[in-house]
Amino acid sequence: MGVEQKLGNLGMVTSRLEEAVNWSRTRAMWPMLFGLACCAIEMMSAQAAEYDMSRFGMELMRPSPRQSDLMIVAGRVSRKMAPVLRRLYDQMPDPKWVIAMGDCASCGGVFNNYAIVQGVDEVVPVDVYVAGCPPRPEALIHGILTLHDKVRGEKIKDWA
Amino acid sequence: MDVVDQAVEALRAQMRDAIPAVESFRGETTVVVRREAIGQACRILRDDPSLSFNLLAALTAVDYWPEEPRFAVVYELYSIGHQAFLRLRAPLSGSGAEIPSIESIFPNANWHEREVFDMFGITFTGNSDLRRILMPFDWVGHPLRKDYPLGYEEVQFSFNHEEIDRRKPYARE
Numbered sequence: 001m002g003v004e005q006k007l008g009n010l011g012m013v014t015s016r017l018e019e020a021v022n023w024s025r026t027r028a029m030w031p032m033l034f035g036l037a038c039c040a041i042e043m044m045s046a047q048a049a050e051y052d053m054s055r056f057g058m059e060l061m062r063p064s065p066r067q068s069d070l071m072i073v074a075g076r077v078s079r080k081m082a083p084v085l086r087r088l089y090d091q092m093p094d095p096k097w098v099i100a101m102g103d104c105a106s107c108g109g110v111f112n113n114y115a116i117v118q119g120v121d122e123v124v125p126v127d128v129y130v131a132g133c134p135p136r137p138e139a140l141i142h143g144i145l146t147l148h149d150k151v152r153g154e155k156i157k158d159w160a
Numbered sequence: 161m162d163v164v165d166q167a168v169e170a171l172r173a174q175m176r177d178a179i180p181a182v183e184s185f186r187g188e189t190t191v192v193v194r195r196e197a198i199g200q201a202c203r204i205l206r207d208d209p210s211l212s213f214n215l216l217a218a219l220t221a222v223d224y225w226p227e228e229p230r231f232a233v234v235y236e237l238y239s240i241g242h243q244a245f246l247r248l249r250a251p252l253s254g255s256g257a258e259i260p261s262i263e264s265i266f267p268n269a270n271w272h273e274r275e276v277f278d279m280f281g282i283t284f285t286g287n288s289d290l291r292r293i294l295m296p297f298d299w300v301g302h303p304l305r306k307d308y309p310l311g312y313e314e315v316q317f318s319f320n321h322e323e324i325d326r327r328k329p330y331a332r333e
Contacts, residue, residue, distance in 0.1 A: 079296065080294075080295065080296045086331075107316065108313065112310075112312055112313055112315065113310050113311050113312070114303060114308075114309070114310060114311030115303070115311075118313045119328075121328075121330055121331060122328070122329050122330065122331055123331050124331050125330070125331050125332060
């Protein structure tokens with residue numbers, strides 16, 4: 001009673017299961033912050049009022065890997081930090097994605113030396129690389145939207 | 161006579177043999193101390209009430225490789241009461257890079273000495289906890305030594321992208 005009158009003649013929406021699942025995954029992709037250096041400042045800025053990543057369902061940047069879907073590695077990863085990074089990645093529940101934000105996380109950046117991992121893809125599988133030193137919030141948001149495109153293209157036969 | 165000159169005089173009076181040189185550069189005084197006397201020098205500077213250099217502001221080292229003596233351990237002391245800095249420098253040879261710890265005099269030297277040990281491989285005899293502090297515990301070598309390789313990796317450009325891609329250790333799920 002009542003709700004039909006408000007909604008009108010809504011009828012029925014049909015979709016494929018994988019599209020519905022992928023849509024829901026992109027609309028509430030909770031990120032795990034992994035701010036390690038100056039990129040983290042831009043990540044905070046992307047989260048804050050002016051750029052507002054919660055437009056994409058990312059309300060919470062949480063330091064808790066077991067409740068998150070997306071790891072944003074923002075900054076340079078030292079060789080001492082690499083095992084920690086991998087451990088936190090392993091704690092995240094499937095499905096999970098990784099964005100390497102900035103040049104340092106993507107390829108070592110200007111720190112081509114013994115102390116820094118030359119690209120975080122040596123430690124965790126990376127889905128999207130965001131270039132820039134540091135990338136502006138727009139670039140990070142573009143990286144997230146690129147990841148959304150990738151997730152929307154995932155096939156149900158690959159999930160098993 | 162300011163407190164730094166007084167300190168130099170006090171050190172000269174009490175341990176002349178252990179002080180090969182006193183250097184002054186742009187208003188900063190550095191006392192070169194033999195390594196076995198570093199504890200005595202710190203104790204004099206801390207305990208003399210007219211000096212009271214009661215803060216170890218910094219403890220670090222320099223690698224002059226390939227010169228000899230190769231290392232110098234540098235102690236930056238500060239007198240809170242007199243607001244004056246005094247620097248001690250202890251040269252060490254490369255083969256026996258060992259110096260007595262001053263942890264019993266300035267407790268904060270513990271971590272400083274661990275850092276110098278980690279980065280330069282200088283052994284501080286008497287330090288209660290001489291482990292690595294910055295690098296992973298299983299690290300081999302001491303990175304701030306001049307003869308330590310930088311660990312440069314070949315940079316991926318468009319002309320060698322494929323070739324480096326093949327041997328790069330990518331992580332799997």
